[in-house]
Amino acid sequence: EDQVTQSPEALRLQEGESSSLNCSYTVSGLRGLFWYRQDPGKGPEFLFTLYSAGEEKEKERLKATLTKKESFLHITAPKPEDSATYLCAVGPNTNAGKSTFGDGTTLTVKP
């Protein structure tokens, strides 16, 4: 059974204080690992797809990296508008119909 564990559950940062979110996963065969951002009261918004160990992707202050067992979402010099819940999901290559999501990390950035 595919599993995704995200840590920490919650993270509070001061504006400009860089940090990382962790996503540990087990999957029978990885088709892709996905990061989403979810604002309160809204649906998740797609951020990145990572396909293989060693791959990195960047968008503004966010950088996602992937190893064979985990992914990190690095946040550099965050701003209050980066406050959101960040969800990680894995899509197996054995069944194109089912992704498994983690419980998310809620990030709060204080000015």
Place this chain on the structure above:
Amino acid sequence: NAGVTQTPKFQVLKTGQSMTLQCAQDMNHEYMSWYRQDPGMGLRLIHYSVGAGITDQGEVPNGYNVSRSTTEDFPLRLLSAAPSQTSVYFCASSREGGSYEQYFGPGTRLTVT
């Protein structure tokens, strides 16, 4: 493009009532899915569809029915609402499948009393 739309945004039901949550997408995506999200938790897959006329069960299908008569629409039916079905429901679509990036609707917040 409107993307993925869901109606209603909010709904209150009494135990035993039935209702249909509507979902539509205008991106010509073959894959559509329904998730529920409970407080402090991630998304759990209820049902999904890989194309018109094809549906399958996800992780938590009990108490829910789906059908897919067109590419655009994927309604979720609650047969006899129970308090345990109080949750936020999200519909999503993907160009290629559930193992690819998905695009989500704004959600329906359902309360069953």
